[in-house]
Amino acid sequence: MLTNEDNETLTRVGPGTPMGELFRRFWLPALLASEVSEPDGAPVRLRILCEDLLAFRASDGQVGIVEAYCSHRGAPLYFGRNEQGGLRCAYHGWKFAADGECIDVPNADHPRDNSKARAKLGIRAYPTREAGGIVWVYMGPPERQPAPPALEWTLVPPSHRHVSRWLQRSNWLQGAEGEIDTSHISFLHKDHDPATSAIYVTGANLAVDGAPEITVKETDYGFASGARRQLGDEYFWRVTQWLLPMYSLIPRAPSTAFTGSGGRAWVPIDDYNTTTFAYAYRVDQPLSADELDMIEKGAHFPPRTARHAVQLGSGQPIDAFVPLANFDNDYLIDRDRQRTSNFSGIAGVSAQDRSVQEGMRGATGQPRGIVDRSREHLVRSDVCIMIARRRLLRMARELQQGLEPDLVMNGDAYGVRAISKVCATAGFDEFLQQFGHECAIQQEETK
Template sequence: MLRAEDNELLTRTGPLTGMGQLFRRFWLPVLLSEELPQPDCPPVRLQVMGEKLLAFRDTSNRVGLIEPHCAHRGANLFWGRNEQNGIRCAFHGWKYDFQGRCLEMPTVPKNEAYEKLRGEARLKSYPTQEAGGYVWAYMGPAEHMPPLPEFEFMKLPRANTFVSKKLQQCNWAQACEGALDTAHFSFLHMSVGEDDDDDRAMKIMNQSEAAASGDKNRVRWMKNDGMPRFSITEHEAGLLMGAARTADNDDLYWRLSQFMMPSHALAPSTFPGENYHGQTFVPIDDELCWIYTYTWNPERPLTNMERERFSKGHTVHANVDKNYVPIRNRENDYLIDRDEQKHVSFTGITGVSEQDACVQDSQGFIADRTREMLGPTDLGIVRFRRMILEQTKALLNKGQEPPAAGKPESYMIRAGGTVAHSSKPLAEVMTLRFGNPIGRAQPTPAQH
C-alpha cells in the first residue's frame, strides 16, 4: 500500500508535478510514425501528460510538435494548411515552422517592429526524433536532454518488428504495474476446466504466446502454480524481475520481465526463437494513457501471418479501431461473454490485451493504493514504486537527474522465459537464457 501523498506523486504527470518532471527527463513515444504518413500530410492533435499539442510532418520530413494555438489570436493550428515547411493558420495566415518559429505574419506591416514581433510570436515546441516506427518527443529542460534510449527493436530492420498503440482508460501507473505483475497470468489469462485440449479453451489460450507456441507445459505450470516466487535485481535502466513457478522434476519455470525507467515493460513469455514484446505507457492525462506496444524478432523478419494476427489483436497487441481505441473497452464491458467465462476462459473476455485492460481499468481511473493488501507476489510492484518514487523525490529535493536517462545503451536488454534447475539463482538463470546476468541483448546477424 502507499500513503495518499505517494499515490498522488506516482500518478500525477502534469508539467508542475514531481512525476511529470521525472517523465520529462526521458524521451517518450508520442505517435506512431504512420499517423503522419507523408510530408505535408494533415496535422494530428494529441495530448501528452496533460499538455495539448499539435504534430505535423513538414515538407522536409521533419516532425514538428508545437503548442496548438496561434500566437496572433489563438486559433487552433489543427485547422491550418500544412505547406512549404510550415503550418499556416487558417484564420489570418500566420505561418510557423517545425520548431514553432513564426515565419510569416501577412497581416502585419513590414516596418521596423516586424522582426521583433515575429520573434515574440514563437510557439512552444518540443524536439522529436523518429525511430522504430514511433515519433519520440523530449519535453524536458533543454540542458538535460539525453540521447534516445537504445531499445533492441529500434536497431533492427523494420521487417523484424511490429509496432502498434492502444488507448487505455486508466492512469498510466496501474497499467504499467499490470505489466510488471506477472503473477496474474495464472488466473486472468487462463482457460477454465480440466481439459486444455478442448478446442474452445485452446482458442482462448492461443491468444497468449506460451500457448501459441504449442507448449502446453508452460500453460500447465502457470495454471498449477499461482504463487510464483520473485527475485529482483536493480540495474542501470531499471529492474529485472524473475518469477519462478514449480515445473516438472526439480525444475522451475521462470518468467523474466524488465522494467525500464520511466514507464517501459518487457514481457516475460519469450522462449528462444519466439517473438519478444514490450510496452511503453505514456500518460495522455492522469486518467487515460497510450500504450505503445512493440514486438520484435532479432533472428528473422516477422511473417505476414504474424503481422496480420498482431494487427487484429494478439498477445500484447489489442484489436483497435482507426483511432487506436480498443474495440472491447470500458464503455462496452469489454464485450464480456458470461457463458464463456463459466465454461471456457477465466474472464469471458477475448484477448490477452483486453483482459489486462479490463482488470486494470476496473481498479478505478486512478487506483486507490492506500487500501491495498499486498503480498509476496506483489514484490515487483513494490520495487517499481520504490524506485520511481525515490528518483522523483531525488529530482525534486536534491536536483538529482534520473540515472537511466543518461544511459541509452542500458535499454538494450531482453526479457523472456526459461526452465532451470531449482538450485540456480536468478543471475545464473539469466546467463543461461540470455548469456548475460541482466539480459543485455547480444548483437545478432540482423543488426550487422
C-alpha cells in the same frame, strides 16, 4: 499500500509535478510514424503530460510536435494548412515551422519583416526523433536532452517488428503496474484451451503455478524480475524487464535461443488517460504472416482499434486509437465463454488488462479515477510493484531536489532482453550466472 501523498506524487503528471517533471527527462513515444507518413499531410492531435500538442510532418520530412494553439488568438492549429515548410493557422494565416518559429504573419505588417519581433510570436515546440516506427518527443529542459534509449525493438529492421498504440482510460501507473505483475497472467489471461492461450506473449504453462516465486534484481535501467514456476521436476523461468520510467519487456515462450519479445510503454496523456504503445519483435527473422495476423487481429496482443477524435474532458479533442472492446461495452464480456473457455470471458490480452485496470476503485469511489492505493493489501507476489514505486518515488523526489537522473544520458543501458527458460536451476542468482548473458542483464545493484 501507499500513503495518499505518495500516490499523488506517482500519479500526477502535469507540468511542475514531481512525476511530470521526471517524465520530462526522458524521450517519450508520442505517436506512430505512420500517422504522419506524408510531408505536408494532416496533423495529429495529441496530449502528453497534460499538454495539448499537435504533430505534423513538414515539407522537408521533419516531424514537428508543437503546442496545439496559435500564438495569435489561440485558435486550434489542427484546422490549419500544412504547407511549404510549416503549419498555417486557418484563422488569420499565421504560419509556424516544425521548430515552433513563427515564419509568417500575413495579416499584419509590423512583424513580417522583423525577425526579432516575429521570433517572440513562436509557439512551444519540442525536439523529436524517429526510431522503431515511432515518433519520440523530448519535453524537458533543452540543455538536458537525453541519449536515445537503445531499446532493441527500435533497432531491428521494420520487417522484424510491429508497433501500435491505443487509448487507455486510466492513470498511467495502473497500466504500468500490470506489466510487472507477473502473477496475474496465471488468472486474468488464462485460457482453458491451450491452442488459443496467450502463448505468443506469455509462454505456455503459466496456469500450472499461479503463485510464482519472484526475485527482483535492481539495475541502473530499472530491474529484471525472475518469476519461477514449478513445472514437473523443473522450473519454468520468465525474466521480465522493467525499464524506467515505464517500459516493459515480456518474454516469448521458452526457447533455446533468444528470438525476440514484446512489451508496452505507458505514456501519460493526463492524470486520467494514457497512450499505450505496444511492440513485438523478432531478432532472428521477419515476423511471419501468422504472427502479424495474430497481432493485427488483436487475438492476443494489441486490441482491435479504430482511430477517432476523442474528447477527454478538457482541452481540445485528441486523435486516438480507441479499442473496440472498451469500458462502455463491458469489454464485450461473454459469460458463456467465461464458463467454458477462458478465465475472464473477454477476448484478447489487452482488453483483459484494460477491463481490470480502467475500472479500478478511485479515491472518490468512482471508477476511472486514480486508484486509491491506501486501501490495497499487497502480498508477496506484488514485490515488483513495490520496488517500482519506491524507485520512481525516489527518482522523482531527487529530481525535485536538483539531482538529475544519470540514466537518461546512457541510452545503452536499455539494451536488454526478456527471456524464458525451462531448466532445473532453482535460484535467480544461479539462473543469471547461467543465462544472464542472454538478457545482457547489468548485474550492478542500485542502492
